[in-house]
Amino acid sequence: MLKTATLPAPSVLSSLDMALRWRASDEPGAPMLCHYTSDAGIGETAWFGAADVDLLARRVGRWLSAQGAPGDRVLLCLPPGVCFTGALFGCFYSGRIAVPVPVPGRFSHERRRIAAIAVNAGVSAVLTESKSAGHVSAWLAEEGLSLPALDVEQVEQVGLADDELADNDTDTLAVLQYTSGSTGLPKGVMLSHGNLLANIAAIARALDLAPGVRVGGWLPNYHDMGLIGQLLTPIVLGGSSVTMDPMTFLRRPYLWLRMIDEVAVEVAAAPNFAYEQCTRRVTDEQLAGLDLSRWEVALNGSETVSATVMERFTARFSRAGFRPESFAPAYGLAESTLLVTGSARRRPVVRKHSEPDAPAVDGGRSLVSCGRCDGADVRIVDPGSRSVLVEGEIGEVWVRGGSVSQGYWNAPELTAATFGGVTVDGEGHFLRTGDLGLVENGELYLVGRMKEIIVIRGMNLHPHDLEEAARARHPQLSTGCGAAFGVSHATAGELLVLAHEVAAGAPREEFAGLVSSVRLMVAREFGVELDGMLLLRPGGVPRTTSGKIQRGQMRSRFLRDEITPLHSDLTGRLRSLLAAQPTSEEVGS
Template identity: 45%
Template structure:
């Protein structure tokens, strides 16, 4: 395997792969996971040639060091465009497509403005949409449609002389709790994290990574594209929308394309359990799936257990699960569990609410924490976010990290960079504040939630995802739907009151929705000892999510406080232009 840590830059590694393993498949773009013949496959030599073609056009358009906005769906053109940016000495800025909705278009506009992009790369199929978007927002930069054409000569192009300190990617955060910020990812960050990934997930010749994650998300770009390709593995990619429409296609991809590692958030595993019938499962072989990575959102033990039980007949085993922790500010991978049956701590729920992890005792329902394994190639500390002092093992606090995969800051955002990076704890510097809460026990990391999403109610620390998960588990009307539990301060109670905002599977009469809301209140009271101040039942799409599927709880809280939500049914809520009781919105 190539020495990733010894390479000067990413381009150097891909040039080496093109020379030494040029005929090996690098990337497969899969149109129909049920039909292996539908895939568009590029070898390492072909990918190198396509990247050089992109680099040539970029250098004819803008100078080295420019930021290039990538508005491309999952495609061979996208992979070639990312590498083309590296070959041209430019900075790749991957983004979701502008789309139809104002919030999505505004997010892309914000990224383009913040990065001060010099040009946009897209594909012929998306060119019209992208041009309309640039015209709407007054962008005058060139829009260059890319098409893979291996007949174009590019051998004479010499890649730009980058080094490990050169900026490679601006990876904009998903914005689940704040406005998107661009993590400045260098060539050295990419090489270090790829080396960590390759060591954590060794593959045999012919095995590859693959999945459906969005190519502009860190888990998709770094985890399923750049890291495996840098390590010399192949990858097979399918459309995220194909998975969301038919979750079975993900499992077909794993079966038909010899996928040894595929990663997804917790909700994707849950979706496979709830949406696939016995007929859907019949004929699928998952016995070659070595690493079923679960990350990007809290890993639920009940979901892992349900998935393993549901797909045991396909050859899938529980020891294939790999709970992980990662983030864009650490390039991607921070920790990973070894191949084993997931380790689950059954904790005293009351103690956890006071930031202590203690064994569960008595008859009360325990809180379950899933181990994300040891922190890999980084130094991790658990720090009290208020006092900024390091906490002992068994105490929940903010996760702080330092290491070669940790980026040095956010693009041209001194305030956010100063708040999060180069922090000191225990007399040592160079740490990054992650904003995530967790605990180290026996050298392994257990993640409990996000600081900004933690709710403090009556002096208790409550994690919203725990309540959301329990509601979906106990109420079929909420399955396959998204919810957001938030706390709001009121004049009567400045500590915060619990608000439930949840989509329902289908519109029902007001009486049925009222009965469902009452049952939700009862569940919250019974399972958590809490009172729901307000319950809002929403149509599909009513709960805001990021481009990677994370619930935007902060956004939902603000919309609630401004009275801008349009529920199908609500109580204890005063929308701006709707009645306060049932029928507070139209389908």
């Protein structure tokens, strides 16, 4: 049995760096961090203790202290592993604000986005590692950014002494967590040490996590679940974090499950699409060698948790020891650090059947509870009147409490609009999430995004209902991802469009029949006309790093005629709308 450190509760700590220093002093060799790799299917792990990370963090902190002043922002361009963790805590030790981003890759839009983050944050330095240093240097030159950069693997041997460490407290900014930014510039969510510690405490309560918990997964460090849920939570709770490269999962989903088995991971989180990928792509032979019985919490925190996805995953992997009660649906967002509500371990998934104003799909829509609201101040509010709604009514989800961020970096007007919610009764300081939901018997159920609702003849349509129904009825779509959205016509009102990936190798001669079948299904089950359908190659629908469908981006690309479908079928009124604005995005603004 691996020994774990004993730490005070998160509420006793005043900063995240206290947790690492405590662990480095109390049990320096206790396993805290490992990065899971694969070589021809053979797993290899290397454990690092708190003392290892503390030593690297002090060295990085020494270098940062010579580059500027406390409060400076520092770009972290590193993949998961000990180098990233040392760099992160090096920022904390020197009083800097960490800005995690992806390592600049080959896609120009990703490189431009990272540059936009660097400029928006006003970063003073860049941290990377040997394998990525060349890519980072080339990117800096390409973007004309003159910034000091450090390969943390080459940092000097002298680190900060105890009396040189920054005097952080709960109000000190720790991280700028940049949102996915499906349209426009990405926004930097300001997270203090207090926000992070409060949310880690909330995660421990909601999921019923014990000290010494082992958390593992493939989510990237620049995503809130990867950074906070997968890395910082086990560190603060005296446990251990196991990471793997996101591309490893995308290429071979089986390796994520094998990591959970081999390293005895208790808690692992992923969005819906990851569970779908495992269900479809893990072979019977691979399944036969898995033991998932020690997987206590399978967190599912994607945009709208799918009961169908969880049922299929459970049916497939129950023979490997996976239990249905291991699934823990959750709801959260970066603006509230990470978690708002979550389901405790070994708690059966709670469902609510049939939503009052949603169309009937499969005889009624099954909503999945994202957990109880016991630990969070959650209100369901009419976004127009700002009246707090009664139990069972659908409205915007408003949240307040210690986990709610201080706002967006250098964006006071947007901060006021998003974080300054005041009910008609005068209760204030609420985060307006933009998500629609309801509360029943203390359980939070998500319905969809306010901005993504499609209103046709007064009827509210939720995009994921349409997308899921299309997949459920048509095998050619069942393995792909879809994006339903509306576009406004001057006289006809809202027009419905569905872009959906089609299975690789599907015969093109069947595409016209497939579209006709989907149109008929939409008319029969939703009572509306489908004005446009585009069939795309696998990967054609954009997603965020957490797997959320970027419907707004797909809508913008459609209006700008930037999509090259395998097959498209548009009504005459939709074609006329597009012809009237060939280069404008006025309809989508």
